[in-house]
Amino acid sequence: MAITGDQRLLKRINRMALVRLVRSQPGLSRAELSVLTGLTKSTVSLLVQELIDESWLREDLVLVTGAIGRRPTPLRLDGRRLVMIGVELGVGNLCVVSMSLDGEVVASVQQSVSSPEHVDEVLETLAELIALQVQEQRAAGRELLGIGVGVPGAVMELTGVLAVAPNLGWRDVPLREALQAALARKGVTDLALFVQNDGDVAALGEVEFASTPVADPLLYIGLGIGVGSGLVVGGRLLLGGRGFAGEIGHIQQQADGPLCSCGRHGCAEAFFGLQAMANRLGCSIEMLETRAHAGEESARALLAEAGRHLGVLMHNLWTTLDPAVIVLGGPACRLGDAFLAPARACFGKLAHAAHLEIPPVVEARFGDLAVPAGAAALVLHKLLLPI
Amino acid sequence: MAITGDQRLLKRINRMALVRLVRSQPGLSRAELSVLTGLTKSTVSLLVQELIDESWLREDLVLVTGAIGRRPTPLRLDGRRLVMIGVELGVGNLCVVSMSLDGEVVASVQQSVSSPEHVDEVLETLAELIALQVQEQRAAGRELLGIGVGVPGAVMELTGVLAVAPNLGWRDVPLREALQAALARKGVTDLALFVQNDGDVAALGEVEFASTPVADPLLYIGLGIGVGSGLVVGGRLLLGGRGFAGEIGHIQQQADGPLCSCGRHGCAEAFFGLQAMANRLGCSIEMLETRAHAGEESARALLAEAGRHLGVLMHNLWTTLDPAVIVLGGPACRLGDAFLAPARACFGKLAHAAHLEIPPVVEARFGDLAVPAGAAALVLHKLLLPI
Numbered sequence: 001m002a003i004t005g006d007q008r009l010l011k012r013i014n015r016m017a018l019v020r021l022v023r024s025q026p027g028l029s030r031a032e033l034s035v036l037t038g039l040t041k042s043t044v045s046l047l048v049q050e051l052i053d054e055s056w057l058r059e060d061l062v063l064v065t066g067a068i069g070r071r072p073t074p075l076r077l078d079g080r081r082l083v084m085i086g087v088e089l090g091v092g093n094l095c096v097v098s099m100s101l102d103g104e105v106v107a108s109v110q111q112s113v114s115s116p117e118h119v120d121e122v123l124e125t126l127a128e129l130i131a132l133q134v135q136e137q138r139a140a141g142r143e144l145l146g147i148g149v150g151v152p153g154a155v156m157e158l159t160g161v162l163a164v165a166p167n168l169g170w171r172d173v174p175l176r177e178a179l180q181a182a183l184a185r186k187g188v189t190d191l192a193l194f195v196q197n198d199g200d201v202a203a204l205g206e207v208e209f210a211s212t213p214v215a216d217p218l219l220y221i222g223l224g225i226g227v228g229s230g231l232v233v234g235g236r237l238l239l240g241g242r243g244f245a246g247e248i249g250h251i252q253q254q255a256d257g258p259l260c261s262c263g264r265h266g267c268a269e270a271f272f273g274l275q276a277m278a279n280r281l282g283c284s285i286e287m288l289e290t291r292a293h294a295g296e297e298s299a300r301a302l303l304a305e306a307g308r309h310l311g312v313l314m315h316n317l318w319t320t321l322d323p324a325v326i327v328l329g330g331p332a333c334r335l336g337d338a339f340l341a342p343a344r345a346c347f348g349k350l351a352h353a354a355h356l357e358i359p360p361v362v363e364a365r366f367g368d369l370a371v372p373a374g375a376a377a378l379v380l381h382k383l384l385l386p387i
Numbered sequence: 388m389a390i391t392g393d394q395r396l397l398k399r400i401n402r403m404a405l406v407r408l409v410r411s412q413p414g415l416s417r418a419e420l421s422v423l424t425g426l427t428k429s430t431v432s433l434l435v436q437e438l439i440d441e442s443w444l445r446e447d448l449v450l451v452t453g454a455i456g457r458r459p460t461p462l463r464l465d466g467r468r469l470v471m472i473g474v475e476l477g478v479g480n481l482c483v484v485s486m487s488l489d490g491e492v493v494a495s496v497q498q499s500v501s502s503p504e505h506v507d508e509v510l511e512t513l514a515e516l517i518a519l520q521v522q523e524q525r526a527a528g529r530e531l532l533g534i535g536v537g538v539p540g541a542v543m544e545l546t547g548v549l550a551v552a553p554n555l556g557w558r559d560v561p562l563r564e565a566l567q568a569a570l571a572r573k574g575v576t577d578l579a580l581f582v583q584n585d586g587d588v589a590a591l592g593e594v595e596f597a598s599t600p601v602a603d604p605l606l607y608i609g610l611g612i613g614v615g616s617g618l619v620v621g622g623r624l625l626l627g628g629r630g631f632a633g634e635i636g637h638i639q640q641q642a643d644g645p646l647c648s649c650g651r652h653g654c655a656e657a658f659f660g661l662q663a664m665a666n667r668l669g670c671s672i673e674m675l676e677t678r679a680h681a682g683e684e685s686a687r688a689l690l691a692e693a694g695r696h697l698g699v700l701m702h703n704l705w706t707t708l709d710p711a712v713i714v715l716g717g718p719a720c721r722l723g724d725a726f727l728a729p730a731r732a733c734f735g736k737l738a739h740a741a742h743l744e745i746p747p748v749v750e751a752r753f754g755d756l757a758v759p760a761g762a763a764a765l766v767l768h769k770l771l772l773p774i
Contacts, residue, residue, distance in 0.1 A: 216628070217628055238620065240708055241604055241709050246709075247706050247707070247709075250706050250741065251706050252699050252737060264737055264741050308642075316703075319638055321707075322626070322630070322633075350651055
């Protein structure tokens with residue numbers, strides 16, 4: 001009997017449902033999957049065998065107990081053979097990682113970029129880094145599911161065009177198309193390529209690699225030279241009408257505040273973006289970090305004020321979006337409690353004044369790799385997305 | 388052959404899909420519905436006949452043209468027999484409307500409440516108003532689909548509990564249960580009852596009664612004694628983890644700003660909530676309106692400043708959520724351009740500084756009835772929601 005398009009679609013949905021279930025409840029057996037999905041045992045067995053053959057799932061050891069009869073075989077995600085490439089296209093910094101299905105970073109490479117404003121040059125360097133990692137992973141016997149890219153700007157999902165990235169100085173760059181062409185010149189032509197905002201992918205990184213279901217909605221706040229966010233609600237990204245949602249670095253916090261790189265005054269980013277803070281101290285970002293850790297008074301005072309602005313922003317986003325958890329990530333987290341403690345205190349004080357309790361505020365699970373790991377999660381998200 | 392539960396569910400989904408299609412594209416024929424849904428012509432004919440019998444749909448006149456052969460019969464929503472009851476439980480004000488399927492207000496009644504803090508008394512009065520309207524509609528031969536209620540507070544969707552409504556002074560009120568009991572005492576026992584935040588229902592009112600597809604995401608901002616919002620994205624409400632999303636009246640706009648009713652300082656509501664503005668002028672809300680329309684200087688200056696705060700709020704929500712349209716509603720819109728023109732100007736100026744264009748900002752289609760009409764839309768939304 002010929003398989004129709006509908007049947008192929010249904011099969012794909014069922015396969016991905018099985019992967020999602022095993023991911024969120026490791027150790028499920030075929031019989032349990034049959035109960036949970038409503039699929040017959042023979043359909044589940046057939047699909048599970050396919051998923052094992054393709055390295056999505058593996059069988060775990062059967063625990064031998066005193067009970068009589070055959071024990072069901074526990075299933076788990078197979079972290080050994082399938083990997084996704086995740087890319088951070090940052091301001092002056094490129095990072096490429098390979099992530100296993102179960103969220104392990106199996107390879108990682110960083111490279112700084114001296115002229116981030118030169119689009120073609122940056123993409124050529126990036127394509128080189130990616131192509132090398134693709135070769136290495138394949139040489140190690142791993143299979144690639146695709147490439148995800150996180151960028152500090154507003155991306156139009158359908159076209160892959162980067163509309164505007166103020167801190168890169170890029171505008172209207174057909175990013176997916178241009179990177180695809182650069183990759184083709186390096187001989188990489190057979191991998192799916194997904195591009196999205198860095199805050200959005202970092203939010204996905206928290207969700208897609210979690211071994212237990214995570215709080216929903218999940219709000220990720222990225223703290224670096226730029227300040228951005230991603231919201232996962234009902235398992236999906238909130239992207240907005242043009243895909244520009246989450247540009248929270250340009251929320252105006254004070255009408256007569258400092259000038260921001262975007263041309264507005266008093267933006268959140270102008271108060272606690274890394275470059276803005278360093279500029280205010282008259283030093284480099286590296287020096288800011290050093291001075292903060294040395295407990296220098298002028299750095300301490302500046303970070304305390306910046307932290308209070310972050311606290312107000314967290315409060316206002318919580319009031320607007322009611323996230324069940326807030327995740328903080330990005331390099332500014334390295335400033336530590338000098339920056340984050342005043343932020344938490346300010347948020348808590350505001351909520352307390354209204355007799356409300358704040359949600360958990362946690363740090364990103366992949367730390368400095370939140371964006372590249374999240375970009376790898378974007379690939380998984382696209383593949384596993386329920387239709 | 389017996390019909391299984393699955394088949395009943397599938398039938399319900401298909402029926403509602405047909406209603407949604409005819410609503411968004413009035414004039415579709417059975418043959419066109421068959422093409423659009425993939426259902427067979429005979430299934431479509433059967434379901435359409437049922438929907439006509441139940442007054443969801445009606446057949447329109449066939450246009451006689453010169454062409455040969457039988458013309459397809461255009462189908463439209465039937466606005467004549469099915470109605471939803473929509474309720475605004477406001478601060479000191481109750482409003483009950485009956486809305487037809489196609490968004491016509493067929494009946495409307497208002498009543499002021501002298502002691503809004505007395506929960507039982509308010510619900511008893513409200514149940515009386517609703518019961519009367521139920522009787523009237525039934526006497527007129529109309530059939531009721533259910534009752535929706537919009538309240539100025541945070542509602543937990545699953546339980547129907549109103550967690551907190553600062554301007555009513557209510558906290559932890561089992562609203563759905565208590566109103567259901569009060570309605571039962573008036574003899575109304577057979578109607579579905581849905582309760583939701585007033586900003587959320589008003590947003591649904593813009594979407595569910597639209598005869599052409601509306602911009603998505605749609606952000607509704609309700610301007611009254613309280614300030615709240617509702618966001619419809621992908622046809623659904625963004626409710627947040629606890630159902631508290633959209634409490635934008637308590638976004639902090641200025642750390643050392645005026646004290647708000649919630650206990651915090653510098654909330655949006657403390658700048659441009661109706662009561663806060665009236666208090667600042669030392670007059671009643673009615674007087675504020677009169678003085679604004681008379682063009683009195685102190686009122687004009689206050690409203691211009693309040694409007695600028697609204698403009699910043701709109702800008703910041705736009706930056707966070709990227710709505711395709713912003714809808715303004717609520718009684719403060721009656722203050723007119725003295726309030727709204729500075730708001731639009733401030734929003735536009737901020738966007739312009741970053742070389743961005745603002746989305747359309749429009750006024751609510753149901754004007755002063757945005758919340759009760761929206762509460763009726765909540766009933767329709769629940770009935771037509773794709774599973």
